[in-house]
Amino acid sequence: MNEAITLIQRTPGSDEVTRRVVLAGLRSIGQAEFYQANAVDIHPEAKFVLADYLDYNGETLLDHEGHRYRVLRTYRDGQALELTVVSASAEEAML
Numbered sequence: 001m002n003e004a005i006t007l008i009q010r011t012p013g014s015d016e017v018t019r020r021v022v023l024a025g026l027r028s029i030g031q032a033e034f035y036q037a038n039a040v041d042i043h044p045e046a047k048f049v050l051a052d053y054l055d056y057n058g059e060t061l062l063d064h065e066g067h068r069y070r071v072l073r074t075y076r077d078g079q080a081l082e083l084t085v086v087s088a089s090a091e092e093a094m095l
Helices: 031-039
Strands: 002-010 017-027 046-050 061-064 067-077 080-087
Touching (some): 046 061
Antiparallel strands (some): 002 017, 002 061, 017 046, 046 080, 061 067, 067 080
């Protein structure tokens, strides 16, 4: 199922913020990945899969259904790109 997400990037050295909407599939974090990450105090919440890695330009934040996330890691699988996300900090949520 495709979900609309908003990718957000702050331009380094300025207050300019760029936002753009793309479609992505929503996936849950696997059990093994969840427990391995929690063992080192990282709490991934979801994965968003972009059908084309070219839809991603290194954005560090994303919005989905009113919730702000920080991109923790990206993983390219062929043409697709998987974004693993965690909840954004209070500062990041204000952008």
